Amino acid sequence: MGPHHHGDVMSYIVPMKALIILLLTAAGGSLGGVAYYYQARASSLNNQVSNLNNNASSLSDQIAALKAEIANLTNQISRLQTINSQLNQSSLQIQSLETQLANATSQLQSLETQLANEISKVQSLESSFSTQLSALSAQLALDQTEITQLQTQISQLQIQLQQKGSLCLSGQTVTIGELLDLSSALATQGVRAKDGSALAIADINSFLSSAGCNLKFAASVSDYSLDSSRALSELQAFAAAGVQVVVGPLNSGAIQSILSFANANHIVLISPSSTSVALTIPNDYLFRTAPNDRWQGQADAAMLKAEGATKVVILQRHDSYGDNLANATAVDFGGIVDYAGCISSDSVCVIRYDASATAFANVIQQLxxxxxxxxxxxxxxxGIDAVSFEEFGAIVSEISQSSSTSIRALLTGKLPGTGGGPTSVWTGTDGEAQDTFLSDNVTSGPIISSIRLPSTIYGFLNNTKTERLYLTFASTYPGATCDFYCTGAYDDVWLAALATLQVGSYNGTRIQAAMLTVADNYYGVTGWTQLEPSGDRVASIYEIWKVITPSGGVPTWVFAGYWDASSNGLVAFNPY
Known part of the structure; x- marks a missing residue:
C-alpha cells in the first residue's frame, strides 16, 4: 500500500474514536438506570421462582395427599372386594338356603297332606268303630239272651248225658274221621287244622268227664294230599271202619268227587274251608262252617274297586274252588267277562291253570x-286277582326271574289306591291268606311283601273261647299260629261231637238230620255257627290280610281291614 492510502485510513479512524468516546460519555450518565432495571427484573424473576417453588411445594403436597387418598381408596377397594366376595358367598348360601327352604316347604306340604289323609282315615275309623260299637252293643244284648238259652240247653244236655243207658255212660270211644291235606298245596293249613282238632278232642273229653260221662271221642287223621281219588279211597276206608262223621276235606274239588259216596253211605262231612257255590245243595250230607264263594266274590270285587280297578284279570287254579270263586268275583265286579282270551273291551278276563301244575311259564305269558x-x-x-293255593309262591317267583321286561313289570304295576297313594295291582283270596309257607319262603316272601297281596278270608270277632284256644295252641305248638283252618276245624269237631250227643248215637243219618239245629245253637271259637238251609255258614265278615316286612324283620302277614257282609262295604281297609 502506498503513502496515499495510509493517510486515508487514519483520517477515518480518528473520527470513529471520537464518536465512541462521545457515546460512552453519554451512556455513563444512565448506567445507574440500567442497573436498576436489571435488579428489578432479577427480583421479579426471583419472586416468580419463589412462587414456582411454592407452587411446586403445594403441588407436591397435593400429590402426596392424592397418593394418600389413592392408597386409602385402594384399601377401601380391597375391603370392598373382600366384602363383595363375602356377599357372593352369602348369596350362594342364601340361594342354597332358599333351595333347602323350598324343599322343606314341599316336604311340609307333603307331610300336611299325609297328616290330613291320616286324620281323615282316623275320623273314618272313629266313625266306623262308633257304628261297630253300637252294633256290637246291640249284638251283646242278643248274645246275653242267647247265652241264657244256651245255659239252659247245657243243663238239659247234662241231665240227658247222665240218664241211665245213655251214650254218655256207654264207655265207648267214638272216632271222628279227618280228611286233611298234610303234604300238598294246603299242607300248612292242613297241619294247623289237625292240631286245632286235637285240642278240640281234648276239650270235649274234659267236658264229658266233668259231666260224669265215660264216653270219649278220638280223631283218625288221613292225608289225602289234595288228590280227589285218594280222598275217595280214604273215605271208603273210614266207612269200612264205621266212621259216621268226617271233618274235611279242605278243598271243594275233593268234596265234589266224594260227596255222592258220602250221601249214599250216610257219612256226614263237615268242612272248615270248602266254599264252592257248586256245592250249595240242601239236604245233602255236606256242612260247611265257612260261607260259600258268593260272599267272598262280593268281598274280592269290593276290594279291587276300592283300590281303583276298573278292569281285572283273574288268575285261577282250574278246580271247583277256583272256577266258582273266580266266577263269583267276576259277576260281582261287573261288565263283560271273557273266559277265552282277552280284548281291550272286556271288563274281566279269566285265566285258568291246571291245579296240579308246578311250572307256569305259559300261564305267566298269557297273563x-x-x-x-x-x-x-x-x-x-x-287289577290282578289270584285265586290260588301255595303254588302262588312259584308263580310270582317265576315272574320275578323272567327275562322279559313286560312280564317282570307285572310285579310293579300300580292301581290308584284308596287315598294314600298308588297300590299294587295284586289281590288274593283265602287260598293264600295267612299262609306262612308263602311269606316265610326266602324267594316268594320278599316278592309278596313288595306287592302286599291283600287277601280275603272268612273272619269272625274273637271271644273268650277264641283267646283261650290261641293261648293253649301257642303253648302246645310253640312257633305255630292257630289260623282260620285251625279255629274252623276246632269248631267242626265240637259240632260233630255235640250232634252225636244230641241224637244219642253215632249214626250218620240221625246226625245229618240234627246238624242244622245243633249248629244254630253252638257258640264256638268262631262265634255263632248258624248255617243256611244248604248247610253253608251264614256270612258276617271277611277279614283282609296282607304281607309286610317290618324294619329289621321278615315278611309277615298282618291284618288289613275287613269286608262287612251286612253293608257290602270295606272297613279300615289298608292295602299299603
Whole structure:
C-alpha cells in the first residue's frame, strides 16, 4: 500500500474514536438506570421462582395427599372386594338356603297332606268303630239272651248225658274221621287244622268227664294230599271202619268227587274251608262252617274297586274252588267277562291253570298279554286277582326271574289306591291268606311283601273261647299260629261231637238230620255257627290280610281291614 492510502485510513479512524468516546460519555450518565432495571427484573424473576417453588411445594403436597387418598381408596377397594366376595358367598348360601327352604316347604306340604289323609282315615275309623260299637252293643244284648238259652240247653244236655243207658255212660270211644291235606298245596293249613282238632278232642273229653260221662271221642287223621281219588279211597276206608262223621276235606274239588259216596253211605262231612257255590245243595250230607264263594266274590270285587280297578284279570287254579270263586268275583265286579282270551273291551278276563301244575311259564305269558290288552285302554286301572293255593309262591317267583321286561313289570304295576297313594295291582283270596309257607319262603316272601297281596278270608270277632284256644295252641305248638283252618276245624269237631250227643248215637243219618239245629245253637271259637238251609255258614265278615316286612324283620302277614257282609262295604281297609 502506498503513502496515499495510509493517510486515508487514519483520517477515518480518528473520527470513529471520537464518536465512541462521545457515546460512552453519554451512556455513563444512565448506567445507574440500567442497573436498576436489571435488579428489578432479577427480583421479579426471583419472586416468580419463589412462587414456582411454592407452587411446586403445594403441588407436591397435593400429590402426596392424592397418593394418600389413592392408597386409602385402594384399601377401601380391597375391603370392598373382600366384602363383595363375602356377599357372593352369602348369596350362594342364601340361594342354597332358599333351595333347602323350598324343599322343606314341599316336604311340609307333603307331610300336611299325609297328616290330613291320616286324620281323615282316623275320623273314618272313629266313625266306623262308633257304628261297630253300637252294633256290637246291640249284638251283646242278643248274645246275653242267647247265652241264657244256651245255659239252659247245657243243663238239659247234662241231665240227658247222665240218664241211665245213655251214650254218655256207654264207655265207648267214638272216632271222628279227618280228611286233611298234610303234604300238598294246603299242607300248612292242613297241619294247623289237625292240631286245632286235637285240642278240640281234648276239650270235649274234659267236658264229658266233668259231666260224669265215660264216653270219649278220638280223631283218625288221613292225608289225602289234595288228590280227589285218594280222598275217595280214604273215605271208603273210614266207612269200612264205621266212621259216621268226617271233618274235611279242605278243598271243594275233593268234596265234589266224594260227596255222592258220602250221601249214599250216610257219612256226614263237615268242612272248615270248602266254599264252592257248586256245592250249595240242601239236604245233602255236606256242612260247611265257612260261607260259600258268593260272599267272598262280593268281598274280592269290593276290594279291587276300592283300590281303583276298573278292569281285572283273574288268575285261577282250574278246580271247583277256583272256577266258582273266580266266577263269583267276576259277576260281582261287573261288565263283560271273557273266559277265552282277552280284548281291550272286556271288563274281566279269566285265566285258568291246571291245579296240579308246578311250572307256569305259559300261564305267566298269557297273563302278561291279557294284562297289557286291558291296560292299553285303561292304564293303571287293571287289577290282578289270584285265586290260588301255595303254588302262588312259584308263580310270582317265576315272574320275578323272567327275562322279559313286560312280564317282570307285572310285579310293579300300580292301581290308584284308596287315598294314600298308588297300590299294587295284586289281590288274593283265602287260598293264600295267612299262609306262612308263602311269606316265610326266602324267594316268594320278599316278592309278596313288595306287592302286599291283600287277601280275603272268612273272619269272625274273637271271644273268650277264641283267646283261650290261641293261648293253649301257642303253648302246645310253640312257633305255630292257630289260623282260620285251625279255629274252623276246632269248631267242626265240637259240632260233630255235640250232634252225636244230641241224637244219642253215632249214626250218620240221625246226625245229618240234627246238624242244622245243633249248629244254630253252638257258640264256638268262631262265634255263632248258624248255617243256611244248604248247610253253608251264614256270612258276617271277611277279614283282609296282607304281607309286610317290618324294619329289621321278615315278611309277615298282618291284618288289613275287613269286608262287612251286612253293608257290602270295606272297613279300615289298608292295602299299603
Amino acid at each position: 302278561s298279554v291279557e294284562f297289557q290288552a286291558l291296560n292299553a285302554t285303561s292304564p293303571n286301572r287293571v
